[in-house]
Amino acid sequence: MTAPLKELKVLDFSTLLPGPYATMMLADMGAEVLRVEAPDRVDLVKVIPPFDGKFSTAYSYLGRGKQTLELNLKQEGSADRIKELVKEYDVVVEQFRPGVMDRLGIGYETLKAINPKLIYCAITGYGQTGPYKDRAGHDINYLAISGVASHCGRADSGPPPMGIQIADVAGGSHHAVMGILAAVIRRQQTGEGAFVDISMTDAAFAMNAMAGAAAIAGGQTQKPESGMLNGGTFYDYYQTSDGRWLSVGSLEPQFSARLCDALEIPEMKSFALSQNPEQQQALKKAIKQKVAEKTFAEWREIFAEVDACVEPVLTIEEAAEHPQMVARGMVVEKDRGDGVGQRQMGLAIRYA
Numbered sequence: 001m002t003a004p005l006k007e008l009k010v011l012d013f014s015t016l017l018p019g020p021y022a023t024m025m026l027a028d029m030g031a032e033v034l035r036v037e038a039p040d041r042v043d044l045v046k047v048i049p050p051f052d053g054k055f056s057t058a059y060s061y062l063g064r065g066k067q068t069l070e071l072n073l074k075q076e077g078s079a080d081r082i083k084e085l086v087k088e089y090d091v092v093v094e095q096f097r098p099g100v101m102d103r104l105g106i107g108y109e110t111l112k113a114i115n116p117k118l119i120y121c122a123i124t125g126y127g128q129t130g131p132y133k134d135r136a137g138h139d140i141n142y143l144a145i146s147g148v149a150s151h152c153g154r155a156d157s158g159p160p161p162m163g164i165q166i167a168d169v170a171g172g173s174h175h176a177v178m179g180i181l182a183a184v185i186r187r188q189q190t191g192e193g194a195f196v197d198i199s200m201t202d203a204a205f206a207m208n209a210m211a212g213a214a215a216i217a218g219g220q221t222q223k224p225e226s227g228m229l230n231g232g233t234f235y236d237y238y239q240t241s242d243g244r245w246l247s248v249g250s251l252e253p254q255f256s257a258r259l260c261d262a263l264e265i266p267e268m269k270s271f272a273l274s275q276n277p278e279q280q281q282a283l284k285k286a287i288k289q290k291v292a293e294k295t296f297a298e299w300r301e302i303f304a305e306v307d308a309c310v311e312p313v314l315t316i317e318e319a320a321e322h323p324q325m326v327a328r329g330m331v332v333e334k335d336r337g338d339g340v341g342q343r344q345m346g347l348a349i350r351y352a
Contacts, residue, residue: 001351003030008184009088011036012066013073014095015043017165018123018172018200020062023093025177027065028347034089035063036082038072053338060336061344079105086111091180092120097136098128108195118193119183123172127199139200142167146204151211151222151230158224171203234272234283237313244296245313246303248287258308263290320345 008031012023020035027033037043046059053060071078083106086092092111094101101107101122108120122128125137132145143149143166149159179196187193205212211227214220225231228251237245250259256272263286271283291299296312303310314322320331320343329346336342 004351005029005031008032008090010034010091010093011082011085011089012093013101014093014123015041016045016095016168017062018168018176019093019095020045021169021173022121022123022176022180023066024062024064025173025347025349026091026180029349031091033066034085035066035068036071036073037068038074039070040072052336052342053340055337057336057342060342063337064334064344073104073106082106083111083114086115086118089115090117090119090184092118093123093176093180094121095123098122098124098133112193112195116193117187117191119180119187119196120193121176121180121183121196121198123176123198123200125199126201128197132201137201139165139168142171142201142204146201147208147212147215147222148204151224151227153224154231155223155225166207167200167204170207171200172198175203232277233280234287236284238288238291240294240296240299241292242295246291246296246299247311247313249309249311251309255308258306259287259310262302262306262308262310263287265290 005026008026010023010026010031010033012019012033012035014020014023015037023031023033023035043059045062046055048056048058050057071081073079073082086106099107102110108122111120112118124133125142126132126135137145140149140161143152143162144159146167148166152162153159176196176198179198183194183196208215210229211222214227215222222230227233229235233251234256235249235251237247239245248259250256250272253273257269260266260269260272265286268283268286271279274280274283294302299310300312303312319325325331328350330348331343332346333341334344
């Protein structure tokens with residue numbers, strides 16, 4: 001099918017991860033993206049190893065499908081160049097602190113006066129308003145202040161540093177894309193542009209979902225290993241005899257029954273449905289002991305034939321070669337920017 005965003009033109013001023021990931025998604029869906037970069041500005045994503053040519057592999061990945069314009073926005077004449085460009089663009093994405101684009105002479109009100117249909121998306125840590133709007137932060141800080149970190153990890157060791165950037169990507173990038181596309185639909189209906197204010201902290205707070213509902217509406221303080229889905233029940237990870245891990249998510253009765261049968265602990269089936277913490281901990285102990293008796297490979301072979309919501313914890317390299325990922329085309333080969341192919345993670349949105 002024709003790329004759904006084929007007619008959309010995006011002017012991208014963002015660096016680091018949230019903005020570039022969002023505009024990469026837009027480019028993957030067909031948008032024409034022009035990335036405006038200052039040649040002498042430090043962008044941490046550029047210098048994070050490993051390197052693939054001049055820049056890091058992450059930078060090559062996030063630049064997929066984009067064109068680049070080198071322009072120092074602080075130099076005289078740069079603002080005029082952007083004002084001329086914006087006449088032809090549908091969307092602006094930026095990731096500066098509030099007020100920076102205004103000081104550069106290319107803030108929303110200025111660009112809106114030139115192009116009233118412009119959709120302007122600002123991604124920040126804390127949003128355009130509030131006492132923290134000018135405060136610096138990173139993913140770990142947004143997860144902390146949003147309450148997410150407070151109920152993750154283990155009771156005896158506290159919240160872990162996450163292996164992925166949850167607030168940056170799920171919070172910033174994905175919400176930016178949703179906000180932009182909703183504004184595009186609105187513009188089609190009304191002819192009006194919009195300012196899209198994305199706060200990564202707001203998004204992380206909203207992603208508390210079930211735990212947030214229990215805390216705010218139900219008055220139940222959330223703590224690590226205290227709930228159904230954060231280690232308070234047998235829904236957890238278990239270590240094999242050779243130091244690898246299995247994920248066990250067998251919550252529903254049919255799945256927990258199959259789990260207990262596969263582990264040869266049929267007497268524990270009723271414990272899986274119990275609300276009694278002692279019985280849940282007894283079941284966890286039994287699962288832990290059983291999983292520790294066999295290797296990772298042995299359990300993979302056993303549970304490959306058992307539909308019980310039990311899956312192996314794979315490395316990223318293993319995940320890339322998993323038959324499901326291969327069948328879905330989740331690893332693609334793209335030009336890294338110099339004519340050389342590079343294996344990259346693909347877009348996780350499919351159109352029929």
